[in-house]
Amino acid sequence: MAVEITADMIIHDVVTKYPQTVKVFQGHGLPCTACEVGSRESVAGGARTHRLDANALVEDLNRVANGQEAIGIKPATKAPVGRGIPLTMAGPGAGGKIRHIVAIMSGKGGVGKSLITGLLGVSLQRQGLKVGILDGDITGPSIAKEFGVRGTPTKGAGGIDPLRSQGGVKVMSMNMFLPNSTDPVVWRGPMVSSAIKQFYSDVDWGQLDFLLVDLPPGTSDAPMTVMQSLPLDGVVIVSSPQMLATEIVIKCIKMVQTLKGKVLGVVENMAYLTMPDGSRNELFGPSNGAELVALTGAPLLAQIPIDRDIAMLCDAGKIEDYYSEEFDTLAANFVKALKIAGERR
Numbered sequence: 161m162a163v164e165i166t167a168d169m170i171i172h173d174v175v176t177k178y179p180q181t182v183k184v185f186q187g188h189g190l191p192c193t194a195c196e197v198g199s200r201e202s203v204a205g206g207a208r209t210h211r212l213d214a215n216a217l218v219e220d221l222n223r224v225a226n227g228q229e230a231i232g233i234k235p236a237t238k239a240p241v242g243r244g245i246p247l248t249m250a251g252p253g254a255g256g257k258i259r260h261i262v263a264i265m266s267g268k269g270g271v272g273k274s275l276i277t278g279l280l281g282v283s284l285q286r287q288g289l290k291v292g293i294l295d296g297d298i299t300g301p302s303i304a305k306e307f308g309v310r311g312t313p314t315k316g317a318g319g320i321d322p323l324r325s326q327g328g329v330k331v332m333s334m335n336m337f338l339p340n341s342t343d344p345v346v347w348r349g350p351m352v353s354s355a356i357k358q359f360y361s362d363v364d365w366g367q368l369d370f371l372l373v374d375l376p377p378g379t380s381d382a383p384m385t386v387m388q389s390l391p392l393d394g395v396v397i398v399s400s401p402q403m404l405a406t407e408i409v410i411k412c413i414k415m416v417q418t419l420k421g422k423v424l425g426v427v428e429n430m431a432y433l434t435m436p437d438g439s440r441n442e443l444f445g446p447s448n449g450a451e452l453v454a455l456t457g458a459p460l461l462a463q464i465p466i467d468r469d470i471a472m473l474c475d476a477g478k479i480e481d482y483y484s485e486e487f488d489t490l491a492a493n494f495v496k497a498l499k500i501a502g503e504r505r
C-alpha cells in the first residue's frame with residue numbers, strides 16, 4: 161500500500177518513520193527536523209512558521225517516502241562535509257579569507273551566550289571546519305578563559321596572530337592584553353567599538369570557515385558596531401525560557417531588524433534539567449521556542465539543558481573536553497540555517 165503522509169502529522173513522527181524525508185524537509189527550507197520544534201510541530205505548522213508552501217512539501221514527502229524523486233528541491237552542489245552537512249553556501253566573505261561571520265547575541269547577561277559561542281565553535285571545529293572566535297565582550301571577556309588559552313598575541317607579517325586553543329580554534333579576546341585577568345577594562349563605548357573593529361581588521365585570521373563573534377549583553381554600542389561594521393551573515397540569538405516574558409529578547413530581535421540584520425536562528429539555553437529518573441524539569445518555565453520562531457521567522461537551532469559539567473569545564477578552561485548530542489545538533493542546524501539563509505539572499 162502506498163505511504164500517505166498528511167499535513168497534520170508531526171514532523172518528528174514523519175522523519176522517524178521515513179528517514180529519507182529529512183532531505184525533503186531541509187530541501188524545502190525547513191530545518192526543524194532535528195530540533196525540538198520538529199518534535200511537536202505538524203508538517204503544516206512547520207511550513208507556516210517558515211512561510212513555505214505546505215502542499216508542495218507534503219507532495220514531495222509522499223513522493224520520496226514512496227521511493228520516487230522529489231521535484232520541489234534543489235540538489236546540493238558540493239560534497240558533504242563533516243557529519244554529512246553540505247556546505248554549499250557562499251557568504252559575503254567568499255571572496256576573502258573568512259567565509260562566514262556570525263554574531264551571537266542576547267538581550268541580557270548570564271544567559272549563556274559565551275558558553276553557546278564557545279561550544280558552537282568547538283562543535284564546528286570537530287566537523288573539520290576552521291573556526292575563529294572574536295570575543296566582542298571587551299569589558300567582560302570570557303572566551304579565552306573557556307578555552308584555557310593564555311599569553312599575549314604577537315604581531316606577525318599579516319597582522320596580529322590570534323592565539324589557538326588546543327583543538328585549533330583561533331581566539332582573540334581582550335583578556336589576552338590585560339596584565340591580570342581580573343583587571344577591569346574601564347573604557348567608554350567608542351573605545352570598546354574601536355577595539356572590536358581592530359580585533360576584526362588588524363588580526364590575521366587566515367582562512368576561516370566561520371568567525372563567531374561573541375557580543376556583550378544588551379543593545380548598546382558594541383552590538384551596533386558589530387552589526388554595522390562587520391560583514392555579518394547574520395545573528396544567532398540566545399534566550400532562556402523566562403526571557404521572552406521579560407521582553408528583553410524582543411528588544412534584541414527588534415534591534416537586529418532595525419539594523420537590517422538577519423536572525424539566522426534562536427537557541428534556547430537552560431531549557432531544562434534532566435532529573436535522575438530521566439524526566440525533564442523545566443526549571444525556568446516551559447519552553448517558548450515556538451514563540452521565538454514565530455517572532456523571528458528563524459529556526460530554533462537547539463534547546464540546551466542545564467548541565468553542571470558544562471559550567472565546570474568552562475570554568476576550568478576545558479570547554480573542548482565537553483561532548484553532548486545537543487551541541488552537535490546545534491552545530492548541524494546552524495550550518496543548515498546559514499545555507500538556507502544564503503540561498504534566500
Ligand SMILES: Nc1ncnc2c1ncn2[C@@H]1O[C@H](COP(=O)(O)OP(=O)(O)O)[C@@H](O)[C@H]1O
Nearest residue numbers: 269270271272273274275430465466467471474
Ligand atoms: N546550559 C548551561 N548549563 C550550566 N551552566 C551554564 C549553562 N549555560 C551557561 N552556564 C553558565 O552560566 C554562566 C553564564 O554563562 P555565560 O555564557 O558567561 O553568559 P553570557 O555570556 O550570556 O553572559 C557561566 O558560568 C556558564 O558556565
Ligand SMILES: [Mg+2]
Nearest residue numbers: 273274297302
Ligand atoms: Mg558573555
